[in-house]
Amino acid sequence: xxxxxxxxxxxxxxxxxxxxxxxxxxxxxxxxxxxxxxxxxxxxxxxxxxxxxxxxxxxxxxxxxxxxxxxxxxxxxxxxxxxxxxxxxxxxxxxxxxxxxxx
Amino acid sequence: xxxxxxxxxxxxxxxxxxxxxxxxxxxxxxxxxxxxxxxxxxxxxxxxxxxxxxxxxxxxxxxxxxxxxxxxxxxxxxxxxxxxxxxxxxxxxxxxxxxxxxxxxxxxxxxxxxxxxxxxxxxxxxxxxxxxxxxxxxxxxxxxxxxxxxxxxxxxxxxxxxxxxxxxxxxxxxxxxxxxxxxxxxxxxxxxxxxxxxxxxxxxxxxxxxxxxxxxxxxxxxxxxxxxxxxxxxxxxxxxxxxxxxxxxxxxxxxxxxxxxxxxxxxx
Ligand SMILES: [Zn+2]
Numbered sequence: 001x002x003x004x005x006x007x008x009x010x011x012x013x014x015x016x017x018x019x020x021x022x023x024x025x026x027x028x029x030x031x032x033x034x035x036x037x038x039x040x041x042x043x044x045x046x047x048x049x050x051x052x053x054x055x056x057x058x059x060x061x062x063x064x065x066x067x068x069x070x071x072x073x074x075x076x077x078x079x080x081x082x083x084x085x086x087x088x089x090x091x092x093x094x095x096x097x098x099x100x101x102x103x
Numbered sequence: 104x105x106x107x108x109x110x111x112x113x114x115x116x117x118x119x120x121x122x123x124x125x126x127x128x129x130x131x132x133x134x135x136x137x138x139x140x141x142x143x144x145x146x147x148x149x150x151x152x153x154x155x156x157x158x159x160x161x162x163x164x165x166x167x168x169x170x171x172x173x174x175x176x177x178x179x180x181x182x183x184x185x186x187x188x189x190x191x192x193x194x195x196x197x198x199x200x201x202x203x204x205x206x207x208x209x210x211x212x213x214x215x216x217x218x219x220x221x222x223x224x225x226x227x228x229x230x231x232x233x234x235x236x237x238x239x240x241x242x243x244x245x246x247x248x249x250x251x252x253x254x255x256x257x258x259x260x261x262x263x264x265x266x267x268x269x270x271x272x273x274x275x276x277x278x279x280x281x282x283x284x285x286x287x288x289x290x291x292x293x294x295x296x297x298x299x300x301x302x303x304x305x306x307x308x309x310x311x312x313x314x315x316x317x318x319x320x321x322x323x324x325x326x327x328x329x330x331x332x333x334x335x336x337x338x339x340x341x342x343x344x345x346x347x348x349x350x351x352x353x354x355x356x357x358x359x360x361x362x363x364x365x366x367x368x369x370x371x
Contacts, residue, residue, distance in 0.1 A: 084216040
């Protein structure tokens with residue numbers, strides 16, 4: 001562990017013992033959510049499209065998955081916008097987010 | 104355990120919450136000024152809110168043995184009208200001598216707009232003029248990464264501000280490194296659906312260390328949990344974090360940062 005904050009070196013089995021059931025359930029929730037979305041009418045929602053890209057990060061075998069998913073779902077631009085049209089955020093980024101996300 | 108919740112909006116919480124927090128070991132809270140869920144119709148609305156934060160809320164907290172401190176500002180969600188925002192900023196100096204005021208906050212950005220940024224710069228300058236600590240709110244969700252970068256740059260542009268007297272709140276995995284590398288303090292907010300969870304906060308401490316970092320509930324009128332700090336301590340404990348490290352992030356670090364204000368005193 002990079003920082004010395006714990007009293008033991010944990011094994012992967014110990015991590016699974018603590019957290020597996022909870023994350024098994026969360027994975028099933030995501031699967032059922034995508035099924036529910038796909039059964040519904042209309043076009044793909046831009047937020048769900050981004051969630052599918054996030055799901056690919058889960059299985060790419062590389063580290064920093066949480067950080068990379070947050071970056072994927074972030075506005076990558078650097079300049080302040082001219083006006084704040086709304087107060088809310090949608091949780092996913094699309095260049096047209098502000099038009100789509102009427103609060 | 105004794106702990107400090109350094110970011111919680113007690114004006115939005117019940118007396119039962121104070122009681123439960125006291126039972127869980129909370130000895131002090133700090134409450135930044137924020138958005139009420141609707142826009143105030145006049146600067147006078149803020150004047151009354153500042154009185155609530157500096158007069159009423161400390162009394163409610165004291166009834167449960169909890170010390171109450173506060174931060175004053177106009178929040179970024181109401182900063183899109185700069186004329187209005189500057190009228191509110193003009194009210195703040197009159198309150199800076201109140202005994203529970205620690206600094207200016209939570210200032211920051213919401214949608215990363217030009218007006219928000221210019222009001223942020225005004226309030227950084229206000230903190231500088233009055234030698235106040237700064238507590239910063241970073242934007243939500245897809246706006247956080249960009250907003251955190253803009254905020255760090257804005258603070259650095261004011262070269263008179265000591266980064267060690269600035270806390271950037273609501274960091275997550277994609278923003279914590281930049282904040283710590285800038286020499287500022289980082290706050291992790293534990294929310295049920297957004298920001299951090301207790302598990303991810305413990306992960307961040309394992310990966311980025313427990314220096315210049317704290318955790319808070321940011322409990323408010325939305326989906327939030329006033330007991331988030333002791334619950335995070337429980338999470339750290341069950342995965343084997345040392346008691347000294349848990350105390351570091353839940354008590355010692357807040358005390359160290361906040362103690363830079365002579366007003367922040369808690370009974371030992
Ligand atoms: Zn807040």
